[in-house]
Amino acid sequence: xxxxxGYALLTLVFWGITGLTQKLATNYISVELSLLFxxxxxxPIAVAILLFQPLDWKISALxxxxxxxxxxxxxxxxxxxxxxxxxxxxxxxxxxxxxxxPVVTVALAVPFLHEKISHREVAGVVLALVATAALSYGExxxxxxxxxxxx
Numbered sequence: 001x002x003x004x005x006g007y008a009l010l011t012l013v014f015w016g017i018t019g020l021t022q023k024l025a026t027n028y029i030s031v032e033l034s035l036l037f038x039x040x041x042x043x044p045i046a047v048a049i050l051l052f053q054p055l056d057w058k059i060s061a062l063x064x065x066x067x068x069x070x071x072x073x074x075x076x077x078x079x080x081x082x083x084x085x086x087x088x089x090x091x092x093x094x095x096x097x098x099x100x101x102p103v104v105t106v107a108l109a110v111p112f113l114h115e116k117i118s119h120r121e122v123a124g125v126v127l128a129l130v131a132t133a134a135l136s137y138g139e140x141x142x143x144x145x146x147x148x149x150x151x
Contacts, residue, residue, distance in 0.1 A: 019095035026086035034082050039075070077101070093136050100132055 025034045049055075077098070084094045103125050109115040 019091055022082055023085045023091035026082055031082045031086045035079050096132050096135050
């Protein structure tokens, strides 16, 4: 097994546990507070990177802009996923649904980055959509706590 596969599998485990902890957190605290703690957890990771990894800070304004927009969109994605959990979404449905974000990336990469996708990749996208649709059918859960419960 190559080293990149090990990292990819470790990512899978981390993000899988993340979906569970985000659902559990939103059972007890507000979406906003959950996002605040989620974001604060990045601080020790950023400090470790600064301490142990040399960084090249000479980057273009476009690269800064794209990195900041990417971070903003990531934060908004986390915020909306936490809201889905808080408002009664089941972790077994919400997590796979939000994990389909690569489908959006593929759809945008073709026109904006002029990438080509093969029939195999199209089949993968279709199967991912079908799998998520299959997961979304089942018994409905009760809605989560209302904003008034946070008062």
